[in-house]
Amino acid sequence: MAAMPSGHTSRADANRRRILDVALAELLRDPDASMDQIARAAGVVRRTVYGHFPNREALISTLVDEAVQALSAAHAAGREGVEDPAESVARSVLAVWELADRYRLLIALAQRTVTMQGIRERLAPVREAATGVLRRGLDEGVFSSPLPAPALAYVHEQMLVALMEAVNDGLVAAREAGRCAAVTVLTAAGVPASKATELVAKLND
Amino acid sequence: MAAMPSGHTSRADANRRRILDVALAELLRDPDASMDQIARAAGVVRRTVYGHFPNREALISTLVDEAVQALSAAHAAGREGVEDPAESVARSVLAVWELADRYRLLIALAQRTVTMQGIRERLAPVREAATGVLRRGLDEGVFSSPLPAPALAYVHEQMLVALMEAVNDGLVAAREAGRCAAVTVLTAAGVPASKATELVAKLND
DNA sequence: GAGCAATTGCACACTGCTGTGCAATCCATG
DNA sequence: CATGGATTGCACAGCAGTGTGCAATTGCTC
Numbered sequence: 265m266a267a268m269p270s271g272h273t274s275r276a277d278a279n280r281r282r283i284l285d286v287a288l289a290e291l292l293r294d295p296d297a298s299m300d301q302i303a304r305a306a307g308v309v310r311r312t313v314y315g316h317f318p319n320r321e322a323l324i325s326t327l328v329d330e331a332v333q334a335l336s337a338a339h340a341a342g343r344e345g346v347e348d349p350a351e352s353v354a355r356s357v358l359a360v361w362e363l364a365d366r367y368r369l370l371i372a373l374a375q376r377t378v379t380m381q382g383i384r385e386r387l388a389p390v391r392e393a394a395t396g397v398l399r400r401g402l403d404e405g406v407f408s409s410p411l412p413a414p415a416l417a418y419v420h421e422q423m424l425v426a427l428m429e430a431v432n433d434g435l436v437a438a439r440e441a442g443r444c445a446a447v448t449v450l451t452a453a454g455v456p457a458s459k460a461t462e463l464v465a466k467l468n469d
Numbered sequence: 470m471a472a473m474p475s476g477h478t479s480r481a482d483a484n485r486r487r488i489l490d491v492a493l494a495e496l497l498r499d500p501d502a503s504m505d506q507i508a509r510a511a512g513v514v515r516r517t518v519y520g521h522f523p524n525r526e527a528l529i530s531t532l533v534d535e536a537v538q539a540l541s542a543a544h545a546a547g548r549e550g551v552e553d554p555a556e557s558v559a560r561s562v563l564a565v566w567e568l569a570d571r572y573r574l575l576i577a578l579a580q581r582t583v584t585m586q587g588i589r590e591r592l593a594p595v596r597e598a599a600t601g602v603l604r605r606g607l608d609e610g611v612f613s614s615p616l617p618a619p620a621l622a623y624v625h626e627q628m629l630v631a632l633m634e635a636v637n638d639g640l641v642a643a644r645e646a647g648r649c650a651a652v653t654v655l656t657a658a659g660v661p662a663s664k665a666t667e668l669v670a671k672l673n674d
Numbered sequence: 675g676a677g678c679a680a681t682t683g684c685a686c687a688c689t690g691c692t693g694t695g696c697a698a699t700c701c702a703t704g
Numbered sequence: 705c706a707t708g709g710a711t712t713g714c715a716c717a718g719c720a721g722t723g724t725g726c727a728a729t730t731g732c733t734c
Contacts, residue, residue: 275702276710296501298691309712314693408662410649415635419628419653426627430620444615448624452657457613480732481680503721514682519723 280316282306288327299323332390339390350406350455354446354464391417401453408454420449485521487511493532504528537595544595555611555660555668596622606658613659625654 286306290297299320303310317323338359346355395417401407402416409416427445430436436444443464450460491511495502504525508515522528543564551560600622606612607621614621632650635641641649648669655665 274710279710299693300691310692311694311713312711315710319693320691409656410645410652410666411635412640415632415640415649418631418635418638418640422627422631422634423624423657426623427620429627430616430623433623435617435620435623440615444620447615448657451614451659452628452653454656454662456661457659461615479680484680504723505721515722516683516724517681520680524723525721 276316279306279308279312283308283313283316283323284327284330287323291324291327336390339393350401350450350460350463351467354450354460354467391421394420398453406455409452416453419452423449423452481521484511484513484517488513488518488521488528489532489535492528496529496532541595544598555606555655555665556672560672596626599625603658611660614657621658624657628654628657 283302283306287297287302290302290305294301299313300310302323303313306313313323317326341359395413398407398416398420399413402409402413407416411419424445427436427441427448431438431441446464446467447457447460450463451457455463488507488511492502492507495507495510499506504518505515507528508518511518518528522531546564600618603612603621603625604618607614607618612621616624629650632641632646632653636643636646651669651672652662652665655668656662660668
C-alpha cells in the first residue's frame, strides 16, 4: 500500500535512491555506460531500473536536476547579503565547493558527455548570476581582467572543473581545495594574490 | 601506380586529407558521430573511409596524433631559450594559441569524449613540461599560488579550454583571445595584473 | 583508348543497446 | 500466513552502428 511506518522508506524508494547514486558514479567511469551496467552496479536487474525511470534520458535528467538544484542553492546562498564583489565571489566558490565532494564526479562526467549540452543550459542562470557579480567587480575596479565578464565566468567555471580533477587525481587535498579554488579564482580575476589569500582566510577561519 | 607527377597529390591522398579535416569538424558537433555521418560530410561513401582507415579508432587516433604533435611543437618552440618563467609561460600560451583556431574544435571535442583518456595520456609530456616551468616560477617567487605546480598546470589547461569555448561562443574576439589567455593564465598564477599585461603586450607587439 | 587505382553501391553478419511484456517470485506488513 | 507491491528472469522486437566482401564504375595517366 501507499502509507508506511514512520521514518521508514520503502524498499522501492531505497532502490531508486541507490540507483541514482550508483548511476552517478558509473556514468563517470563511462559516460556511455549502458542501463545494464548501471543496474548491475546498483545490485539490481535492468528491468528494475526501467521500473523507476521510463528510459535512460529520464534517469540522467533526474541526476542532473538534483545536482543543478543543489548547486544553484549553494551558489545563491553563498553570496546573499554581500555587497563586496570579491567577497561575494569568494563566498560563492566556497559554498559551491561544499558540494564538490559529492558532485565532483558528475561535473567531471558532464565535461565529456553529450548531456553536457543540457547541463550547460540548465546552469545558465547560475552562470548569469556569476557574470553579474564579475561585471560589477570589473566596473568597480575590484577585479581586473582583459576579458569581458561573460568570458571570465567561463574561465572561472572551468577553473573549478580543473581543481576538481586535480583533487580526483590526488594533486590537492580535498580539505584545502575549497580555499585554494577561491583564492585562485579571485587571483585570476586580477585580485592581488595577497589580498585574495587574506580575504579567503578570513572567510574560512 | 605508386609514383606520381611532381607536386601533385593523388586523389586518394586528397580524400584522406579531406576526410580527416571534415571528421574533425564533424566530431565536434557530435562526439559520437557515426562513420557514415563523417563520410557523407566529406562527400564520400562510408566504404571509402574504411579504405583509408581500418576502423573508427584508427581515424580518431590519427586526428589526435596530428593535433598533439602540432601542439607539442608549438608549446616547446614557444619557450625555447627563455629563462624567465613568466615570459616562458606567456610565450607558450601565445604559441599554443596560434593553433587554437585550427584545433580549438578538437580540444573542445576531447573534453566530452571517452577518447579524452587517450588524449590526456598523450599530452602528459606537455603537461609535465608546463608543470616544470610553473614549479620554477613558484620556487623563484615569480608566481604565487596556494596550489602545487601540477594542480596549477591543470588549472591553466582548463583555462585555455574555457577561453576556446568563449571564442566559439562569440564572447571574445579570436584576435584578442591569445593575449587575453596569456594575461589571464599569468594572473591566475599570481603575477600582478599590471605586470602580466605589460609582459604580454611586449611579447605580442 | 587501355590500364589501374580509387571509389562506389550494395549486401551481409554481427554486436550491443533499448524499451516492453509477462509470468514467477520475493518479502515486509498487517 | 495471506496479501500486494516490488523485483526478477527471460524473451522479444527494433534499431543503429560497425566492419567486410565483391562486383561495377569512375577518372586519371600513359
